[in-house]
Amino acid sequence: MKHFSTCAALAACLLLPVAAHGDSAQRPDDHAPIGVMGDHTHQAGEWMLSWRRMAMTMERNRDGTDDLSTSEVLRSGTGAYMVAPTRMTMVMHMLGVMYAPSDSVTLMAMLPWVDNEMDHVTAMGGRFSTDSGAMGDLKLAALIPSGRHTWTLGLSVPTGDLDQRDTTPMGRSVLPYPMQIGSGTYDLTLGWGHLTTRPDDSFGAQIKGTFRLGENDEGYTKGHELGATAWYARRLSERLSVSLRGTWTVLGNYDGADPRYAMALANRIVTTVDPDRRAGNRLEVSLGANLTLESGHRLSLEVSAPVRQDLDGPQLQVDRVWTLGWQRAL
Numbered sequence: 644m645k646h647f648s649t650c651a652a653l654a655a656c657l658l659l660p661v662a663a664h665g666d667s668a669q670r671p672d673d674h675a676p677i678g679v680m681g682d683h684t685h686q687a688g689e690w691m692l693s694w695r696r697m698a699m700t701m702e703r704n705r706d707g708t709d710d711l712s713t714s715e716v717l718r719s720g721t722g723a724y725m726v727a728p729t730r731m732t733m734v735m736h737m738l739g740v741m742y743a744p745s746d747s748v749t750l751m752a753m754l755p756w757v758d759n760e761m762d763h764v765t766a767m768g769g770r771f772s773t774d775s776g777a778m779g780d781l782k783l784a785a786l787i788p789s790g791r792h793t794w795t796l797g798l799s800v801p802t803g804d805l806d807q808r809d810t811t812p813m814g815r816s817v818l819p820y821p822m823q824i825g826s827g828t829y830d831l832t833l834g835w836g837h838l839t840t841r842p843d844d845s846f847g848a849q850i851k852g853t854f855r856l857g858e859n860d861e862g863y864t865k866g867h868e869l870g871a872t873a874w875y876a877r878r879l880s881e882r883l884s885v886s887l888r889g890t891w892t893v894l895g896n897y898d899g900a901d902p903r904y905a906m907a908l909a910n911r912i913v914t915t916v917d918p919d920r921r922a923g924n925r926l927e928v929s930l931g932a933n934l935t936l937e938s939g940h941r942l943s944l945e946v947s948a949p950v951r952q953d954l955d956g957p958q959l960q961v962d963r964v965w966t967l968g969w970q971r972a973l
């Protein structure tokens with residue numbers, strides 16, 4: 644399998660009879676809940692393909708830890724803006740490939756496709772929605788196992804688009820920051836993970852930082868990101884485990900500003916063009932399930948809901964995240 648290219652591995656996965664390469668010795672909780680990425684490594688010569696569908700819904704505005712009504716955002720009420728976002732959905736499909744050239748390093752590549760939709764209400768009482776969609780940033784990583792720990796060194800390549808446009812009441816416009824797809828910069832990811840397995844259960848943790856290198860072509864740098872997560876998983880049977888996970892995420896404000904939003908920012912048209920209204924932190928709780936099939940396929944599901952959010956607002960807050968995944972070692 645060592646000599647297979649990525650394409651050949653993909654083709655092999657689709658063509659091989661499902662029972663050909665079962666990894667039935669694996670436990671369902673050998674892998675973290677599906678919302679965690681880069682949690683495990685592979686043995687020399689092993690390939691893994693994965694697909695994830697992540698759906699995040701954001702609803703209602705917030706400033707600090709207080710909910711805001713739309714009239715508290717709009718200048719027709721007590722706010723300052725012409726337009727308030729009311730809801731956003733982001734659906735991301737992510738294809739992943741893992742390959743271990745040796746026992747001491749596993750290489751990983753992930754390519755997302757992102758679709759966004761945002762609903763708004765205007766100070767005049769009108770409503771409108773915008774859509775964006777494109778391939779996101781390619782993520783490459785080397786995962787280095789060390790006993791029960793895994794170290795991650797990753798690089799995000801700016802393959803994602805930053806020129807998403809759609810029709811708004813102002814005509815055809817460049818969509819605001821959260822509707823753009825990529826970061827526009829090479830981003831460095833550093834991470835540490837841990838997993839301890841016991842006969843009937845397991846627990847793990849991961850800490851990850853994403854640091855933007857330089858400034859993108861639109862004149863800004865997205866905020867750095869830090870995440871810490873810990874989970875407990877219990878096996879209900881040989882093939883099924885359920886998990887409970889807590890996640891702390893910190894997002895920074897943007898540096899610089901996209902000049903294409905200068906007018907909208909100066910005139911306080913909408914909150915989403917302000918580089919100083921991007922930061923925040925949130926604590927989420929997630930419930931998940933991992934299933935290993937006899938044929939070697941893995942199916943996983945996880946749902947997350949925030950229990951606390953503190954945002955540099957007004958900003959839309961996260962309501963729910965669903966992650967569905969398929970994984971297959973070859």
Ligand SMILES: [Cu+2]
Nearest residue numbers: 683685691741
């Ligand atoms: Cu894997």
